[in-house]
Amino acid sequence: MRSLAPPLACLWALVGINAATASEPVSTVRIEQAWARATPPGVNVGAAYAVISNRGAADRLVAVESTLSEQVEIHNSSQQAGRMQMRPVAEADVPAGGRVVFEPGGSHLMLIDLKRPLRQGELLSMTFVFANAGRLTVQLPVAPIGSTQAPTSAHDHHH
Amino acid sequence: MTIITERRTWTLALVVVAFAAGLWAAHRWHRASSAVAGPEFQLASLSTSTPAQDFTLYDGEGRSRSLRDFRGRVVLMFFGFTRCPDVCPTELFKLSQVKQSLADDGARVQVIFITLDPERDSPALMQTYTSAFDPDFVGLTGSREQIDKVAAQYYVAHAKAGPPDSYVIDHSTSTYVIDPAGRLRLLGRMDTSVEAFVHDIRLLLRDQPGGAG
Incomplete structure (x- = not known):
């Protein structure tokens, strides 16, 4: 009997580890440094930025929604033949252990048909929809028009 | 054997000296040419x-x-x-x-x-x-x-x-x-x-x- 104790302990440990892994939330996707930019009056489009980090298996950002705009498009920007070109893409891959960066002058989230201009200092609610991680709702602080970085008071707003 | 080694060493030394001289000349020429370029714009x-x-x-x-x-x-x-x-x-x-x-x-x-x-x-x-x-x-x-x-x-x-x-x-x-x-x-x-x-x-x-x- 005594000789069986060590292997049994090992087995228990293994089961325990497995159980712990299984009970962890599936989502390992986090949204960090999310912010939006104030928009001038009369213009019904805007831009939002964020860093999506993924500590787990590969996932996909399949949609983004906002309470203040009819639509949110995921845009890739690139220089083509001397022109800055931005194109909507249906979804963005969030690689395992990797990051997706939306930033000024690069890929960004375009808010289309804003119901009203975005005002500096307010919070904009946006929902990021992932194929595996599901829906993550984030409050984005609104930075001044044209600002190239998140408002200084911005912390990581995430759920 | 020692003669060949000595020759090689001399050749190598010559090459190194020539290369250094070339670098120095290029550096001087570059400095001279940029000195006449007028205001130093960054754009x-x-x-x-x-x-x-x-x-x-x-x-x-x-x-x-x-x-x-x-x-x-x-x-x-x-x-x-x-x-x-x-x-x-x-x-x-x-x-x-x-x-x-x-x-x-x-x-x-x-x-x-x-x-x-x-x-x-x-x-x-x-x-x-x-x-x-x-x-x-x-x-x-x-x-x-x-x-x-x-x-x-x-x-x-x-x-x-x-x-x-x-x-x-x-x-x-x-x-x-x-x-x-x-x-x-x-x-x-x-x-x-x-x-x-x-x-x-x-x-x-x-x-x-x-x-x-």
């Missing part, structure tokens, strides 16, 4: 002495404005459109910071934003848009023909893309820097810093002290 410098191509478009109040109206000031000119969510606000905000950083000299700088989307960008909308960045910015629009002509004068590549009701415009993102004498002197880029613009504008203003303003 891409165009050695032009002819005036920038003139044009006439309409400002936010519908008044006609020509480039030559801004002689005496450094003109920073950027092409874009108001429904541009990312690039245009980024660049215009940067230019507003450039103007602020120049303090009193900022009054001798004129930012001009020219739309590539005259169908959607009315004079009133251009006015509202540019005022959001700086009340002194001038937004210019015109007919499609006038806009295309100005874009061609400045080699601005632009093309509509996407569905007709919600198209975007791919466009080149250079900022044109015109000196107080009306000459096109420098080209700024999206990644040109505020500090580099300020540095170069000060050089251009120094050449023309106390211009109109």
Whole structure:
């Protein structure tokens, strides 16, 4: 009997580890440094930025929604033949252990048909929809028009 | 055996000395040639002495404005459109910071934003848009023909893309820097810093002290 104790302990440990892994939330996707930019009056489009980090298996950002705009498009920007070109893409891959960066002058989230201009200092609610991680709702602080970085008071707003 | 080794060592030494001499000469030549290059601009410098191509478009109040109206000031000119969510606000905000950083000299700088989307960008909308960045910015629009002509004068590549009701415009993102004498002197880029613009504008203003303003 005594000789069986060590292997049994090992087995228990293994089961325990497995159980712990299984009970962890599936989502390992986090949204960090999310912010939006104030928009001038009369213009019904805007831009939002964020860093999506993924500590787990590969996932996909399949949609983004906002309470203040009819639509949110995921845009890739690139220089083509001397022109800055931005194109909507249906979804963005969030690689395992990797990051997706939306930033000024690069890929960004375009808010289309804003119901009203975005005002500096307010919070904009946006929902990021992932194929595996599901829906993550984030409050984005609104930075001044044209600002190239998140408002200084911005912390990581995430759920 | 020892003779061969000795010879090799001498050859190697000779090669090393020749190489070092070459490097020194190249360095001297480079220093001499850059010393005569005049002011050290940080932006891409165009050695032009002819005036920038003139044009006439309409400002936010519908008044006609020509480039030559801004002689005496450094003109920073950027092409874009108001429904541009990312690039245009980024660049215009940067230019507003450039103007602020120049303090009193900022009054001798004129930012001009020219739309590539005259169908959607009315004079009133251009006015509202540019005022959001700086009340002194001038937004210019015109007919499609006038806009295309100005874009061609400045080699601005632009093309509509996407569905007709919600198209975007791919466009080149250079900022044109015109000196107080009306000459096109420098080209700024999206990644040109505020500090580099300020540095170069000060050089251009120094050449023309106390211009109109």
